Amino acid sequence: MNETRSAAGRRPAARLLAGPVIRRPQRTLTPEEREIVRGISTLNFQGALIMGIVDPVPNPSPMDEDEGAWVREQVWSAYLQKIERKYPFGFARWAMCERGTCWNCLAGRCDLCVHRQEGGPHADDNTDWVLDIRGRCVAKFILRPGGEPCVWWCRCACPKSDPTPETAAAPAEGEVAPGKAAGRPGGAVRRGQGSAVDAAQYALF
Numbered sequence: 001m002n003e004t005r006s007a008a009g010r011r012p013a014a015r016l017l018a019g020p021v022i023r024r025p026q027r028t029l030t031p032e033e034r035e036i037v038r039g040i041s042t043l044n045f046q047g048a049l050i051m052g053i054v055d056p057v058p059n060p061s062p063m064d065e066d067e068g069a070w071v072r073e074q075v076w077s078a079y080l081q082k083i084e085r086k087y088p089f090g091f092a093r094w095a096m097c098e099r100g101t102c103w104n105c106l107a108g109r110c111d112l113c114v115h116r117q118e119g120g121p122h123a124d125d126n127t128d129w130v131l132d133i134r135g136r137c138v139a140k141f142i143l144r145p146g147g148e149p150c151v152w153w154c155r156c157a158c159p160k161s162d163p164t165p166e167t168a169a170a171p172a173e174g175e176v177a178p179g180k181a182a183g184r185p186g187g188a189v190r191r192g193q194g195s196a197v198d199a200a201q202y203a204l205f
């Protein structure tokens, strides 16, 4: 419940920023870490892919890893720890700017890089929530009152600024009959892409 709300509370509010490509180091999973990823449920794997937390990179912190782990275990509420254990490298600890590679780039489909398709990074809306011990929301607070953006820009090194092949092909597609042939929004082309992406995701790990 909280997991859904926490994830949903941040994601729909994410907005796009026009700006230069942000290059941040990409994390390469060790064989042991890949085993951890393989061990989570399919649902949480999909969630981790969508949120970019299959290969997150922590920001520099005055706390080392052991100290951070102590705080999570000793200070965090039980419901947060429960969510944390469902994802390969945790859930609530990751800020937008610590997220890793998008699911399409992980699958080798850089032509479909999420941020290339969307023309910019996902930006945190700078709001978070004060929760009680059971995880119920009791207040809203503004993380960065100055409005400083905290953004997720897929860490893959691929170029994200030039038009994708399907973007270039889209007008021609639209002139004929967009989405009509398949009898549902998106049409045959989009549906075909979705299937290819889904198949690629399952083959990742």
Ligand SMILES: [Zn+2]
Pocket: 105, 109, 110, 111, 113, 156, 157, 158
């Ligand atoms: Zn890429």
Ligand SMILES: [Zn+2]
Pocket: 101, 102, 103, 104, 105, 106, 110, 112, 113, 114, 115, 154, 155, 156
């Ligand atoms: Zn990408």
